[in-house]
Amino acid sequence: MDFEVLRIGQRVVRDDRVTTHVALVARAFGASKIYMNEVNPEIKDTLDKINETWGGEFEIEFITNWKKIIKEKKDNSRKIIHLTMYGENINDVAPSLQKEDNVLIVVGAEKVPREIYDFADYNVAVGNQPHSEISALAVVLDRMQKGNQFSTKFENPAREIIPTKKGKNVVMNKTMDK
């Protein structure tokens, strides 16, 4: 199973931190890559530093034409999952989603172009109440992998957390200058 994420339509300054959180969730919940448009380029440095510290090879690619990406992915048999509060309830579609191999999960800001609903193989609602694209992405990735993403090791980390009941237990594998 390979997960990629496409985030569209953010408004650069206002959504800066929200966009960073979307990228962090994609990485922490086992996606291999995120595509983003209209984004502050510093986000790439932030995620590169996170990879360096905590491991893995999560990728960010800046794009200008999101429709082209969706069409390319569809042509390569990748299924398109669009997250929207108007879609089918995740509780009902999770069993079908779990059977898919390669997916592109599309998360939008408040308004997304109408066409997305037609491009999508699945329009999925992580509940039909308003919340956040950050939480919606997290829950769909968690449900699709049945939590197994939290047992996966990230390769070649400088620091690694050992889960513990109280306090912090961090193994330092490399010396870091920063």
Added chain:
Amino acid sequence: MDFEVLRIGQRVVRDDRVTTHVALVARAFGASKIYMNEVNPEIKDTLDKINETWGGEFEIEFITNWKKIIKEKKDNSRKIIHLTMYGENINDVAPSLQKEDNVLIVVGAEKVPREIYDFADYNVAVGNQPHSEISALAVVLDRMQKGNQFSTKFENPAREIIPTKKGKNVVMNKTMDK
């Protein structure tokens, strides 16, 4: 089961939208109330409007002394669940959490006071990688309720979404001026 959320330590302007998303997640994922400090008071108007439009009676309370809240809740036999990437893996503790009745889930911004780790009955890591307090809160509430929060109706909504495969299907129960 009753869920309350305590958010501490945000930096007012920078985290404004993130804080709003935390409150929206608490509401959409079945918590009854959120306590917040150092927050832009407009967030209360935002959530009041959401209640009016989409139903339910989710509450926000602004606080100044978070330790007092935690102590009061502990004295009333409410269990304290602190979300931190350093804690025990959610995959391991979910079965214990599901047995609790009334909980206060504590989510912090980047730095939280060390004491929280000792006050907490559970220090829970929604994975040991950095992501977002928004996604962490969502996943812990989803796991504790096994997704049942998405089958719950919010009472007395002006608008209600009927889940659908393509597009948007919204029932208008009341005329709204705005």
